[in-house]
Amino acid sequence: MGEHRSRLIHDDAASERHLAPPYRAGRRRFPAQLAAEYGYVNRLLPEGELDDFVDTFAHRIAGFDKAALSGTKKFVDAATAIPAEDYAAALAAFRRTAGRPETADHRRSLFTRGLQQPQGIELDLGKHIAEKA
Numbered sequence: 213m214g215e216h217r218s219r220l221i222h223d224d225a226a227s228e229r230h231l232a233p234p235y236r237a238g239r240r241r242f243p244a245q246l247a248a249e250y251g252y253v254n255r256l257l258p259e260g261e262l263d264d265f266v267d268t269f270a271h272r273i274a275g276f277d278k279a280a281l282s283g284t285k286k287f288v289d290a291a292t293a294i295p296a297e298d299y300a301a302a303l304a305a306f307r308r309t310a311g312r313p314e315t316a317d318h319r320r321s322l323f324t325r326g327l328q329q330p331q332g333i334e335l336d337l338g339k340h341i342a343e344k345a
Contacts, residue, residue, distance in 0.1 A: 318344060 326332015333340040
């Protein structure tokens with residue numbers, strides 16, 4: 213999913229989002245404008261308009277034919293799917309960089325501090341990856 217989103221935003225913003233994210237979901241809130249610039253949201257609304265917008269939107273969708281919604285979802289999923297070969301290339305690039313011998317101590321430190329644990333450092337991963345233990 214990150215690779216697809218990166219294709220939708222400018223190269224500089226994609227690099228910043230991947231390499232030095234200033235905010236992490238679940239820990240600090242994204243300012244709305246930054247979330248829009250990163251492609252995390254497709255619409256900004258003033259806070260006072262959000263509830264009405266969501267209610268109206270939900271009622272509108274609920275009124276659609278379920279088969280039409282399902283078909284539309286399948287079409288959108290197919291149109292936005294990332295080809296399997298792109299996943300393989302991204303995973304290979306990650307392993308080439310993260311799996312280098314000189315990063316082994318840092319990797320071990322991340323796991324010791326709770327990497328891949330529900331309440332571990334995953335909640336603020338960008339911060340912890342940059343910290344040397």
